[in-house]
Amino acid sequence: QKEVEQNSGPLSVPEGAIASLNCTYSDRGSQSFFWYRQYSGKSPELIMSIYSNGDKEDGRFTAQLNKASQYVSLLIRDSQPSDSATYLCAVNAGNQFYFGTGTSLTVIP
């Protein structure tokens, strides 16, 4: 079982809709959780971090964490074509980060 699992997609949503991205992790001791956005051929860019159960909002982005169920999600409201990218979930467990393989999101104009 991989440390971090994501649905690879592709996920397509129309412009203006809510995109929902999900991630599960295996290590119950994980303490820090991150979402990165990666455009094709570019480096991952940190967009959200979350450390405690519940929701964390930053602009159009909301990260949700449920440690009991071991999942993290990212909601993108009012999706824009510029949000089309691969989204990587990352989890800190001990001294290392574990990355999911990413979910490809396409926002259709």
Next chain:
Amino acid sequence: DADVTQTPRNRITKTGKRIMLECSQTKGHDRMYWYRQDPGLGLRLIYYSFDVKDINKGEISDGYSVSRQAQAKFSLSLESAIPNQTALYFCATSGVRDYGYTFGSGTRLTVV
């Protein structure tokens, strides 16, 4: 200037050649990492270093070596390049564990 700088950005090399990828950071972080990214496989950790005297193997260290020349510099070497080392390589740095990574722009390496 970028927080994490990787050189070269692109490199084509021949099988059997030795090649070095360089990384420097201006964030003052102690922790540095080398990852490779392949389509469908995500980011895989090659080596990591938590300070100048600390070097650790990651998930896929075979065929690679590293050198931590200073707090700000961490280089990756392929001793004898082979075609399946063709990939996108990223250097990253982090501070205290809760702050996430900052990635360099990447090096696209092609081994022919």
